[in-house]
């Protein structure tokens with residue numbers, strides 16, 4: 001029996017999750033390209049894989065079904081339409097010119113599904129393309145990429161997000177991540193596991209990343225806007241969730257446009273039905289605009305919106321959730337520890353159920369605070385994984401979460 005698809009909260013018992021075990025794409029990182037590829041260092045790949053395997057094992061041990069994105073991808077690449085879409089997307093790059101696009105596409109089209117999946121993720125370097133031709137090919141250096149690698153595919157949170165029983169394939173803001181959503185789009189459209197899943201969003205729309213989307217409680221969604229998700233993306237998502245009856249309130253939360261706070265889930269995640277772990281430096285200033293719709297909404301993109309605010313985030317969230325107050329657990333203790341542990345994704349927890357969350361072991365002060373507040377912490381190592389600036393929440397996309405007691409069912413059919 002597989003669980004119904006979808007999620008309506010951050011903390012409902014996790015049943016199925018989408019992960020990506022990092023592979024050869026991390027071996028592409030060098031001190032020259034790591035900034036552009038959004039890593040803060042050059043990870044030791046073998047150790048990163050061990051850390052990721054241990055993360056997956058903790059989830060499996062607690063009864064969570066783990067789906068692996070590279071395996072789903074290899075399976076959909078047996079479908080001709082999916083193959084054609086993904087090969088075309090891989091060479092759809094103005095750097096290449098028509099001749100190199102054609103020879104690269106021909107090379108990719110000849111690969112078997114497993115090798116093609118591997119190449120779409122790890123990329124294709126100039127010296128790996130035997131029949132390469134064209135002006136761009138002549139001019140490129142040996143190590144340049146014809147198809148760039150996708151080291152951030154590891155952060156499955158960002159390239160898709162389930163809201164209720166529908167899945168939003170997102171529109172990623174950074175060029176290094178654009179192609180990730182061609183992969184999630186193909187998997188959701190063509191893999192039998194997702195047959196019938198309705199798509200809520202797509203990559204052609206305004207920027208929206210899953211790390212900015214928090215399902216506070218059934219019917220209430222928070223969306224961070226900052227370096228990645230734009231106000232336009234938040235507005236589009238609000239209209240769509242209202243039109244489809246997936247939520248009644250969207251809280252739009254501005255966050256600083258900088259790397260340390262690239263997504264809302266880098267400063268706050270939920271660890272219980274009424275509790276956040278949050279970066280104290282922003283706790284007092286974080287604000288939210290409350291978006292609702294007075295109309296009986298029925299159209300995806302034209303519903304009138306009512307916007308009120310800004311109000312302090314915790315007050316606006318509690319009001320939208322229909323509870324008196326939200327509990328707050330601080331990252332760190334003093335400002336320096338807080339800043340260090342925020343940077344190391346101390347806030348970026350993955351709840352497996354109310355009061356049970358996965359966190360990086362290195363954030364010792366935050367984890368102690370979580371335990372003091374009654375949260376059981378499943379600690380994982382992240383010395384190598386963390387160099388991509390993402391923690392347990394970023395590295396996971398919940399595909400099925402059970403409904404919270406007392407709330408309507410989570411997913412769709």
Ligand SMILES: NC(=[NH2+])NCCC[C@H](N)C(=O)O
Pocket residue numbers: 037038039152155157158174177210211212262263265266348388389390391393394
């Ligand atoms: N949901 C998240 N916080 N994701 C973290 C993504 C990290 C990734 N290196 C990026 O810059 O995009």
